[in-house]
Amino acid sequence: MSQTAIIQRPILEIACFNQESAVVAAGAGADRIELCKDYHLGGLSADIKILEELKSQLTIPIYTMIRPHAKGFCYEESDFESMKRTLNSLKSYGADGFVFGILNGSPQKPCDPNVSWVDISRNKQLVQLAGGRPCTFHRAFDLIPESHWENALADIMECGFASILTNGGPSGTKATECVDKLQTLVGYKTRLQGEGKIRGKRVPEIIVGGGVRASNIGLLQRITGASAFHSAALLASEEVTCANEVFKMKDGIGRVWETDGRAQ
Template sequence: MKLLEVACFNVQSAIVASEAGADRIELCDNADLGGTTPPLKWLAEIHGIVKIPINVMIRPRGGGFVYTDAEFQSMKDAINAFISTGMVSGYVFGVLKHDRTVDVERTVELVRLADPLPCTFHRAFDETTDLEQALEDVLGCAIHSILTSGGASKAVDARETLARLVKKAAGRVVIMPGGGVRSTNIGALKESTNASAYHSSALLGSDTVANAMEIEQMKMGVR
């Protein structure tokens, strides 16, 4: 069975995703910015209602992925705050250097802070200049999974690249296609990449809450 992770940008989406059969939630704020750190209070609001694992986005702002010392400290503070809730299953972040390579030192620091919970390197990965080198860099950080569109705006447009990354990863890290993934293309992604996990917001049109039927159809598409 393939894993389906749903990016949830509000409490209601998290509840919908849990009830519709998603396997995991990526909890984040500000969909228009591509996701930022969600309010801590959201966890209290979904406590006892959401029954699936919750990974939390750690991203202090929208825009690029090169952070000041103060921004990086805020990321560490956020991880510590979420750890204290005991409700988080993992963390999602991505840190780059000015030359658009993976900031290995800072990534390792975040991974160690989050230990023993698994961490996902998000689509900052797609901003690197060499995806295959970035894969090796991320592997050296003990990251559990990489959320990537294969460098394209939509994952379905980079199926060959994603398939190559899955093959190169060889089970050392989970390559999770994301970016425009919907029920209409998740089957093609599965067929082309054979990835073990997929990521979608399950948002249709101008909706702001995840669509339950869309989630159900995507689950069917990756069976």
């Protein structure tokens, strides 16, 4: 297990698409909420009124999604302006962090290692607009070919992101199908830490998401060495987070940390 995983107690972030889910998740032991809306679209920008109400109810951090539509992660200038306005509004209502990711248009030479899939300029503008509040580069990362991951991770670090949410493979796959790739990605992160210190940059934390459940979170933690996990904790066709599932996930990663982490 990586030194980072040994030192840092794992974080459990719960994606919530309504107010009730956030309250349930916090009560069941979640460390952080990712607030968004429209689960069936993969999550869009959070509702400001719900954030305002939750800030008066919860004490754990609430990160808010900044995603204007579900058409992809390449945005027109009007979309980008909308994202800036949304971020400013959510910041004014107390968002503790932000979740977004902007990719460049389809690269002309996608196999050219000099072509960046990450829109460094616009991502950096949003990170700066966040005013020091942590930002997560969300699962736009899953569209980046594995051969470009190391460069993409360096670009995302350059933007100032605190973390990357990924399932380790193409959209639609689950983290359990990509454990080896996730382990590789965590390895890239570890190797970049030295460079990050030299350049005064924080190396983004890898958040493992995509089908994460109580039944597999321990396995994912042991194999990948990741120190943060993400789940909606929804069961079947339910629309509200399952408290027992959150509790069992939190308990599961805590047990692995106790036995495999601190024991070392």
